[in-house]
Amino acid sequence: PRPHLAAMLWPDADEAQARTRLRRLLYTVEEAVGTRIVATDNECIALVEGAVAVDALRFAQFARRAVTAATFDEKTLLEAREWVARARRPWLQGIAFGSEAFDDWLRAASIEHEHLLARLLERLADALGRRGEFAPALELAEALIALDAYREPSHVLLMQLHALQGHSAGVEAAYAHCAELLRAEFGIPPGPSTERAYLRITEDLKRLASHRIE
Numbered sequence: 237p238r239p240h241l242a243a244m245l246w247p248d249a250d251e252a253q254a255r256t257r258l259r260r261l262l263y264t265v266e267e268a269v270g271t272r273i274v275a276t277d278n279e280c281i282a283l284v285e286g287a288v289a290v291d292a293l294r295f296a297q298f299a300r301r302a303v304t305a306a307t308f309d310e311k312t313l314l315e316a317r318e319w320v321a322r323a324r325r326p327w328l329q330g331i332a333f334g335s336e337a338f339d340d341w342l343r344a345a346s347i348e349h350e351h352l353l354a355r356l357l358e359r360l361a362d363a364l365g366r367r368g369e370f371a372p373a374l375e376l377a378e379a380l381i382a383l384d385a386y387r388e389p390s391h392v393l394l395m396q397l398h399a400l401q402g403h404s405a406g407v408e409a410a411y412a413h414c415a416e417l418l419r420a421e422f423g424i425p426p427g428p429s430t431e432r433a434y435l436r437i438t439e440d441l442k443r444l445a446s447h448r449i450e
Contacts, residue, residue, distance in 0.1 A: 238279045244337045295323050296352060303355040308363040316360045317372075323353050324379065354383050358393060365397045373397050385417050388430045399437045402444065407437055 242254035249257065262274050262281070273287040283290075302308070302316055327346045332339075357380040364373035377394040384390065391414035398406030411434045415426050426434070 238276070238281050241281060244341065245333045245335055247335050247337055291322065292327070292349065295319050296349070299323075299352045299356045303352075303359050308359070313360070313363060316356060316363075320353070320357060320360055320376065323349070323356075350383055354380055354387070354390075357383070358390070361393060361397065365400050370397060370401055386421060388414060388418075388427055391426075392430055392433045395434060395437050399441055402441065404438070404441045404445075407434070407441065 238255065238258065239251065242249075242251070242258045245261075246254040246257050266273055269288070271287065273284050275282050275284045298315060298319055302312055305312060308316065327349050328342060331342070357376050361373045361376035361380065364370075364376070374394070374397055377390065377397055380390040381387070381394065391410055394410040395407045398404075398410060411426070411430075414430065418424050418426055425431070
């Protein structure tokens with residue numbers, strides 16, 4: 237709705253002033269892109285269907301399909317790698333209106349975007365690891381941890397990727413880093429599921445090592 241959008245962007249302005257600013261903003265945007273992209277219907281404003289492609293929406297549509305897929309085929313894998321590279325960039329960087337309401341919306345939308353990105357990163361890193369593409373898989377796992385350093389499943393994924401390569405030192409380092417982060421921030425050890433995963437992974441590596449010696 238036009239009144240809602242105007243009030244969200246310019247909450248300190250009166251209704252007439254906010255509407256005028258919104259009208260000028262829409263005119264400026266259409267001048268910049270060189271075509272009509274906004275449709276109005278009474279008190280509502282919407283993008284003209286097919287006039288623009290919104291990367292954030294296209295990413296969300298793809299990611300929601302991909303993270304629920306049973307497996308990644310070659311096409312999905314290629315698209316996922318392309319979208320991850322683009323979606324890791326800052327979201328709406330430099331856009332500000334000095335509005336607390338807009339900032340709240342942007343913060344909520346950014347959190348939703350990051351959660352979806354994290355799920356796609358996790359699926360993609362796992363898929364690449366299973367294909368033996370360890371270097372990009374490890375890079376994505378590290379990017380996943382950078383999004384939320386206290387999300388323990390991300391650290392488990394990193395341990396699993398090191399284990400697939402037979403790198404026990406990498407597993408130990410990943411677990412130690414997780415434990416240190418949690419201890420420093422919250423004063424707690426890794427949770428039971430993380431501890432079980434770590435023990436299972438290290439036991440599997442020990443068995444593999446003993447079989448090779450035999």
